Amino acid sequence: MLSIIGLVLLLALLVLFAPVRYKMYVRKQDDIWAKLTARWLGFVLCFKLVYDQGEGLNYRLRLFGGTLFGSEKKEPRRGKKSARPADDYDDNSIEAGNLDTDIDNTDIDNTANNIEDIENTTEGDLEFERNFPSADSEDREFLLEDKEFEKKTEGIFGKIGRKIDSLCKHIADKYKNISEKVSGLKKKKDGYTKLVNNVRTKEAFRVAKVQLIALLKHLKPSVLKGQITYGTGDPASTGQNLGYMSVLFPLYYDHIDITPDFENEILEGDFMMKGRIIVWSVGWCVLKVIWNKNVKITISRFKKISGGN
Numbered sequence: 001m002l003s004i005i006g007l008v009l010l011l012a013l014l015v016l017f018a019p020v021r022y023k024m025y026v027r028k029q030d031d032i033w034a035k036l037t038a039r040w041l042g043f044v045l046c047f048k049l050v051y052d053q054g055e056g057l058n059y060r061l062r063l064f065g066g067t068l069f070g071s072e073k074k075e076p077r078r079g080k081k082s083a084r085p086a087d088d089y090d091d092n093s094i095e096a097g098n099l100d101t102d103i104d105n106t107d108i109d110n111t112a113n114n115i116e117d118i119e120n121t122t123e124g125d126l127e128f129e130r131n132f133p134s135a136d137s138e139d140r141e142f143l144l145e146d147k148e149f150e151k152k153t154e155g156i157f158g159k160i161g162r163k164i165d166s167l168c169k170h171i172a173d174k175y176k177n178i179s180e181k182v183s184g185l186k187k188k189k190d191g192y193t194k195l196v197n198n199v200r201t202k203e204a205f206r207v208a209k210v211q212l213i214a215l216l217k218h219l220k221p222s223v224l225k226g227q228i229t230y231g232t233g234d235p236a237s238t239g240q241n242l243g244y245m246s247v248l249f250p251l252y253y254d255h256i257d258i259t260p261d262f263e264n265e266i267l268e269g270d271f272m273m274k275g276r277i278i279v280w281s282v283g284w285c286v287l288k289v290i291w292n293k294n295v296k297i298t299i300s301r302f303k304k305i306s307g308g309n
Contacts (some may be wrong), residue, residue, distance in 0.1 A: 224272075
């Protein structure tokens with residue numbers, strides 16, 4: 001029993017503290033080529049991914065050298081051959097056969113319709129005699145037809161009035177819905193404003209910010225180097241985009257060399273990245289945020305304002 005508990009603890013410690021080491025390389029020239037590998041405890045768990053713009057994406061996950069799952073190349077489907085060419089049929093025989101069939105079917109349909117009319121007439125007479133036993137057949141129209149009591153067809157002015165009423169009702173409903181939505185948005189806006197200015201919310205944002213910075217530091221690659229040649233073909237837009245890139249200059253200034261091309265439209269280069277990820281470090285940063293009391297209260301208030309549970 002103790003040996004099983006010790007083995008479980010050992011596996012748990014390995015999962016939490018043994019780092020996952022990764023390498024990634026990306027190259028962009030005429031096409032894009034990229035490769036990513038991630039290993040845990042050397043050969044115990046290994047994941048490999050290769051992307052080639054011409055061949056597509058291939059990936060594979062191995063455990064102790066055996067493949068758990070991975071992509072496979074698909075073979076092209078072969079079209080099915082027809083069992084008999086269309087030209088083998090005799091058009092004259094088909095047309096003749098169709099003609100005979102059409103004639104026979106027409107005669108049969110006419111005969112069937114005549115029989116059906118006779119049956120319907122007979123059934124109608126019998127039903128009239130059952131319902132009105134003392135009346136003659138010449139009084140049939142008198143007894144069965146009451147056109148003056150039938151509902152008259154609605155005139156054009158009635159249709160116009162009905163459409164106007166429907167349109168007015170639709171507009172009133174739309175106005176009511178819009179008013180309710182505007183009122184609801186105003187209440188939500190006031191609620192969000194109070195939530196943002198609340199002391200607990202500010203403290204929750206501070207905790208999340210601190211843990212996010214710690215997480216990014218942990219995830220920061222230990223090796224990052226590359227070179228990029230960039231140009232839009234227009235000197236003005238190229239310089240403008242380089243200005244936007246300068247915002248992130250502190251992150252890549254000593255790792256990636258960016259060369260502007262003010263004359264040609266181009267985007268070429270490559271970069272290499274290596275690093276490691278420890279599950280415990282990532283999980284601890286997340287748990288510090290989730291378990292924080294101010295974060296819990298802020299999330300609860302946000303759901304209440306948004307109308308969630």
